[in-house]
Amino acid sequence: MPEGPTIVVFKKRIEKFEGKKVSESGGYNNPFAEEITGKKLISVETYGKYLLLDFKDLLITVHFGLFGSFLINEFKKVNASFSLFFGDDFINFYVVRIKKLEKYYQFDQEINVLSDQYQSKKTQKLLLEKYAEKNIGDVLLNQDVFPGLGNIIRNEVLFLSKIHPESQVNKIPAKKIKELLEIIKEFSKASIELIEQKIWKSSSSVYKKKEWENQEVVEYVASKIKRKTYVVEKVQKIY
Structure with missing residues (x-):
């Protein structure tokens, strides 16, 4: 499933259509x-x-799920689930889910690390008030x-901040939480260029890696969220 930085890359490819009128909209x-046609x-x-x-x-809103994708001025052999035509140009979205909001929904950009409005203190407060006894991973x-x-x-980001994913939120020092949030912001923004260069995954430190600087990267599936987890035990501390 595409993560936030990938969606930003998608945005950069599509924003050239800003200001243009939709001559036709379709998709199964x-x-x-x-409603969209003519707008x-x-x-x-x-x-x-x-x-x-x-x-x-x-x-x-467009959500890409696990298998969503899009093409500009091209077609796949399968039908598009959502399409936008701007005269001779068009965007075909495949296997996406779309929703409509009548009025501009106020997404909370203050917790969105890729937004200029991001406030790390708000995320830190949210963590401690609602998820204090949860594992940070x-x-x-x-x-x-x-x-x-x-x-x-x-x-x-857990590796870069040297925090073990099984650490309980309220046991992680405040200074360390602050450091983690800063790393999340910086890593997410830096990922955009790596994705555009198609080297994001290959340049990872631990994700899908067997070792880091001659130290074993332990792979396991986190019990509650059922997601693959990669840890360097000698580097990442459990709090």
């Missing part, structure tokens, strides 16, 4: 085709794992706290 999983695409934004298409009085995949974070970012 698009109940809003008539101008005001802006393309992102929130977590969602692509946001703003048609002024109509907001369409589990909470990192909670989209209500960390929109856009997926398993790659989860594993990498």
